[in-house]
Each structure stands twice: as structure tokens, then as C-alpha cells.
Amino acid sequence: MKALVTGGAGFIGSHIVERLLNDGHEVVVLDDFSTGHRHNLPEHSSLSIIEGDISNYDTVKQCMSGIDWVFHKAAVASVPRTVNDPVGSSLINYLGTLHLLEAARQNKVKRFVFASSAALYGDEPTLPKLETMCPVTLSPYAVDKLASESACGMYSRLYGLETVCLRYFNVYGPRQDPSSPYSGVISIFTNKLSHNEIPTIYGDGEQTRDFVFVSDVVEANMKAVTEKACSGQFFNIACANKISLNHLLKTLCELYEVELNARYEEARQGDIKHSYANIDKARTLLNWSPSIDLKEGLSRLI
Ligand SMILES: NC(=O)c1ccc[n+]([C@@H]2O[C@H](COP(=O)([O-])OP(=O)(O)OC[C@H]3O[C@@H](n4cnc5c(N)ncnc54)[C@H](O)[C@@H]3O)[C@@H](O)[C@H]2O)c1
Structure with missing residues (x-):
């Protein structure tokens, strides 16, 4: 398969890149290196690295050509940064997701995996957190993740693009x-x-x-592109x-x-x-457990 990993030079993205290359896939990384690093990525003949911003639709379109799987990890991943700049971070965290979804639809991508977050549960006191709970958005970061999940669901229902949202806890x-x-x-x-x-x-x-170890998160991403029953769904990824x-x-x-x-x-x-x-939903439909x-x-x- 040919996979696009946005934010592939970051913490989680770089582990997904490593796994995809080890499994024999071709990988394109799109990253602006704002928090990611080139030294997180290996030298590999099946890896191409594109320096660019997901808030630029032309860049996103260029990267999507011939892609089978999208692992969308690029984001302003710091909650305080989104609190300081709600508009600027939304151009990346929400509009960037929309750019990727639209380019994926145009290019008939087979699966689209989105990095969502437990931040969606906010300070809702009920424990444990269940996917059916009503989100409580306490930051621009959480709002953008919720809006992105919603867009993923809409692209599945309206356009038939197979999307999966993974709500990471503390990776x-x-x-x-x-x-x-x-x-x-x-x-x-x-x-x-x-x-x-x-x-x-x-x-x-x-x-x-x-807390969930990054290799378990990588495995959840692999299940998200291979398991049939998980399309259009969102899952807690934790221990x-x-x-x-x-x-x-x-x-x-x-x-x-x-x-x-x-x-x-x-x-x-x-x-x-x-x-x-x-994490019962992930165990059942994603066939994943830490x-x-x-x-x-x-x-x-x-
Ligand atoms: N680490 C966690 O515990 C955790 C928990 C919940 C959700 N997440 C989500 O997982 C994803 C990856 O997080 P991480 O911890 O690896 O963070 P990270 O900061 O290490 O990785 C994010 C990557 O995205 C890149 N990026 C940022 N803005 C970009 C833009 N406009 N265009 C292109 N690339 C851009 C950065 O350079 C970086 O390489 C994020 O979407 C984050 O919100 C992480």
C-alpha cells in the first residue's frame, strides 16, 4: 500500500512511519517540522518527505496522489497553544483535516485514520470514559478535534470515504x-x-x-486500516x-x-x-487491545 502520514516527523507519526516501512509499504510524510524533526525519520528508499503545511490545500492535494491509506496525525498538539491562538490553530487542526478529507475523497483513498483525543471528554466526571458520552469541549483544541471527528463521520456517510477516529488518551x-x-x-x-x-x-x-505505550497506538492504527467493521467509527485508545x-x-x-x-x-x-x-468498543470492533x-x-x- 502507499500511505500518507501527516505529522510523520512527530512523536506518534514517526512510529507509524517506521512500522509501515518495516511492513513493506511505501510512505509519504507531510510535515511542516513545527514540532517534528527530520531525525525522527529514517533514510529509506520507500520514504518520501514533503515539507509543507496541511492548511495549504494545494500542498495537501499534491501529496494525495496515488495514496491508499491516510494516517492524519499533524496538529497543533499543545492545548495551551490553541488557547493562545484559537483561530490560527483551527486553520491547522480543523481546516487542515477538512483539506485532507476532501483530497482523500477526490483520490478514492481506501481508509482515512484521524488522531483524535480524550480531551473531548473534558471535565465530565463520569468514569470510565465511554465513546457514547456527550463531549465537553474546554479548549479550542477539543473543539477542533470534535469538529474533525464530525467531518470524518460526515465524509463516511455522505461520500462513502472509509474513516476511523482514534481517541488517544496519554500516549x-x-x-x-x-x-x-x-x-x-x-x-x-x-x-x-x-x-x-x-x-x-x-x-x-x-x-x-x-497511559498507553506508543507501539500499542501504532497497532491500533494498523487495525484501523485493515479491520472491516471499524469504518465510520471512533474508538478510545488507552489501557x-x-x-x-x-x-x-x-x-x-x-x-x-x-x-x-x-x-x-x-x-x-x-x-x-x-x-x-x-476500551470495550476497540476490543470488539477494532479487534485491538493494548x-x-x-x-x-x-x-x-x-
Ligand atoms: N501524544 C498524545 O498523548 C496525544 C493524545 C491525544 C491526541 N494526540 C494527537 O496525536 C497526533 C500526534 O501527536 P504527537 O504527540 O505525535 O505530537 P507531535 O507534535 O510530536 O506531532 C505533530 C506533528 O505534526 C506536525 N505539524 C504541526 N502542524 C502542522 C501543519 N500545519 N502542517 C503539517 N505538519 C504539521 C509537527 O511538525 C509534528 O511533526 C496529534 O494530532 C495530537 O493531537 C496525541
Whole structure:
């Protein structure tokens, strides 16, 4: 197959590229390198890299020629950045998705996989999170993800384009950038510990997250292009586990063989206390389930 991976130079996208190349597929990466890096991508005869912006429709059309599968990962993936610039980020996070869907329809793409997010559940207190829950959009990021999911569903129903939306919870693994205070907490903690620095926890550390290792996310993407029954659907992609930040740090300290306590600071405004997923729908229709537990994933990362 020939696959287009938008955001292929980023954290999750680059792992999808690697898997596709290993499986013998031809890959086109479209990335503007705003947060992604060329060094995340291998030198490979079946890989072409196009530097460009998904908010430019002509660029998107050029990349879509002859494509069978689209893995759409490109986005302004930082919630605070979308809060600071709701219009600019929407041109990428929503209009960019629409450009890709339309170019995919014109080119008779076989499957279109969209990277959605657990941010859609907002601060809705019910746990675990189920796909049937009503979304609560607390940021421009969440609004754009919801609008993009809605557009994917519409392209399936109206035009027959086969789309699948994957709602990632907290993805972690190699190549995740730890540089921003809003990056994935695991990349921040491992970065601190590997430099013998003390990590900061905002709040009491008993807040929980549902962490999923990047290779499991890659596998979900592969299922999304191969499983028949998942077209037109959206799925939670997580481990269905509640892991507190205190437990996470304790596990990391054991793996690094260090003893330390976190620095505790006041809880950040807008941070959600608990988040974990029901993944029965993905198990049934996507034929997917996670295979890497937290300790195994952290060991691989370290
Ligand atoms: N990492 C997570 O835990 C998580 C959770 C939920 C959803 N997601 C979603 O998964 C996707 C990938 O996230 P990630 O963590 O790998 O982030 P990332 O920042 O590492 O990757 C995003 C990639 O998109 C590229 N990009 C950004 N704007 C672009 C544009 N206008 N045109 C072309 N390329 C552009 C960046 O350069 C980067 O390579 C995103 O859509 C994100 O919203 C991630």
C-alpha cells in the first residue's frame, strides 16, 4: 500500500512511519517540522518527505496522489497553544483535516485514520470514559478535534470515504518531546530523572491518567486500516487503567534505582483530576487491545 502520514516527523507519526516501512509499504510524510524533526525519520528508499503545511490545500492535494491509506496525525498538539491562538490553530487542526478529507475523497483513498483525543471528554466526571458520552469541549483544541471527528463521520456517510477516529488518551514512548511543561508527563519525568533533577507534581499527585505505550497506538492504527467493521467509527485508545502521578513516579524511581520525592506545587487551573477509558468498543470492533503494561512500557522507554 502507499500511505500518507501527516505529522510523520512527530512523536506518534514517526512510529507509524517506521512500522509501515518495516511492513513493506511505501510512505509519504507531510510535515511542516513545527514540532517534528527530520531525525525522527529514517533514510529509506520507500520514504518520501514533503515539507509543507496541511492548511495549504494545494500542498495537501499534491501529496494525495496515488495514496491508499491516510494516517492524519499533524496538529497543533499543545492545548495551551490553541488557547493562545484559537483561530490560527483551527486553520491547522480543523481546516487542515477538512483539506485532507476532501483530497482523500477526490483520490478514492481506501481508509482515512484521524488522531483524535480524550480531551473531548473534558471535565465530565463520569468514569470510565465511554465513546457514547456527550463531549465537553474546554479548549479550542477539543473543539477542533470534535469538529474533525464530525467531518470524518460526515465524509463516511455522505461520500462513502472509509474513516476511523482514534481517541488517544496519554500516549508515551521514545521520541516524545519533554521540552514544554505541558508535554506528556512521562517524557518530563524521565527527562528529569535521567538528569538527576527533581520532578514537579502539580496538586497532590493522586490525579490519575490512562497511559498507553506508543507501539500499542501504532497497532491500533494498523487495525484501523485493515479491520472491516471499524469504518465510520471512533474508538478510545488507552489501557483502561487508572495510574496516579505518585504511582508513576514511584515506578520510575524503582526503574532508575533512585530514591526521591517530587516537589509538590499548587494544582494547575483546568487540570482534570481523573481520566481513564473504557476500551470495550476497540476490543470488539477494532479487534485491538493494548499489550504493553506501564512497567514494561517505562522499561522500554528508559
Ligand atoms: N501524544 C498524545 O498523548 C496525544 C493524545 C491525544 C491526541 N494526540 C494527537 O496525536 C497526533 C500526534 O501527536 P504527537 O504527540 O505525535 O505530537 P507531535 O507534535 O510530536 O506531532 C505533530 C506533528 O505534526 C506536525 N505539524 C504541526 N502542524 C502542522 C501543519 N500545519 N502542517 C503539517 N505538519 C504539521 C509537527 O511538525 C509534528 O511533526 C496529534 O494530532 C495530537 O493531537 C496525541
